[in-house]
Amino acid sequence: MTDKLIKINVLFFGACREIVGSGEISFSLPESSSISTALAKLKQDYPNLEKLSDRLLFALNESYATKEQTLNQGDKLAIFPPVSGGEDIEKSDIYELTYKEINSRELALKVIESKDGAVVTFDGITRDNNKGKTVLFLEYEAYETMALKIMKEIAEEARLKWPINKIALVHRLGRVDISQTSVAIIVTSAHRKPAFEACHFLIDRLKQIVPIWKREYFEDGAIWVDPQLQ
Numbered sequence: 001m002t003d004k005l006i007k008i009n010v011l012f013f014g015a016c017r018e019i020v021g022s023g024e025i026s027f028s029l030p031e032s033s034s035i036s037t038a039l040a041k042l043k044q045d046y047p048n049l050e051k052l053s054d055r056l057l058f059a060l061n062e063s064y065a066t067k068e069q070t071l072n073q074g075d076k077l078a079i080f081p082p083v084s085g086g087e088d089i090e091k092s093d094i095y096e097l098t099y100k101e102i103n104s105r106e107l108a109l110k111v112i113e114s115k116d117g118a119v120v121t122f123d124g125i126t127r128d129n130n131k132g133k134t135v136l137f138l139e140y141e142a143y144e145t146m147a148l149k150i151m152k153e154i155a156e157e158a159r160l161k162w163p164i165n166k167i168a169l170v171h172r173l174g175r176v177d178i179s180q181t182s183v184a185i186i187v188t189s190a191h192r193k194p195a196f197e198a199c200h201f202l203i204d205r206l207k208q209i210v211p212i213w214k215r216e217y218f219e220d221g222a223i224w225v226d227p228q229l230q
Contacts, residue, residue: 003030003031005028006031006073006075007027007028008026008038008071010025010077010078011079012078012079015081016049019046020049027041033071034067035066035069038071042079055081057080057081057114058077058079059078062078065109066112091110091113091166094107094111094168094170094186095168096148096170097171098171099174101172104184107186111188115165118189119188119195120186121186122183122185122199123181124183134218135178137177137178138182138217147211147212150209151169158187158201162195164187164195164198165188166188167188169185169202182214185203187202
């Protein structure tokens, strides 16, 4: 049984276009292949792309992308060196309180840079039980201006301890249903160990000192959660 194939279009710009000798080519890959798989094939066909390997940027269907993203039938993948005027796309840390659902993957893509070798993501999600009781949903409230200030402060604490790059801290407010993300933490770095350790530190510090409160709703009532009683 042969693997199902998908066909993608690949666009090249700048020095990449000169190396390939064309601005656009098409080829097929096994289904569920990643951008990294496509790049490996291209390096086999065009070995001089290796010279730009660590600096290449990617866009998938006109949005910046990482090597780990999965390709689908008909996708348009663009490969190019850093844009004129800079060696990288400078991105900013993210600190947010939101009443909207959190998509941690989309959040990670907002802070990942081409120089990163690791991204660690933590999702704190709402579970359906606590101490044997069925939880219907959670509700969060915060002292918002202070919470955002403290979130930035603990991020700076993490930077003093580990060689990390970008940080995203996003926490839900209001109602959060079962299996939805209540808090997402993203840490990027050149290497995985500092990213893991910083992410662990950040969730612990956030729980300890950021002024956000959780109320659990059950079939027979609701309680404000006291961490000292957990």
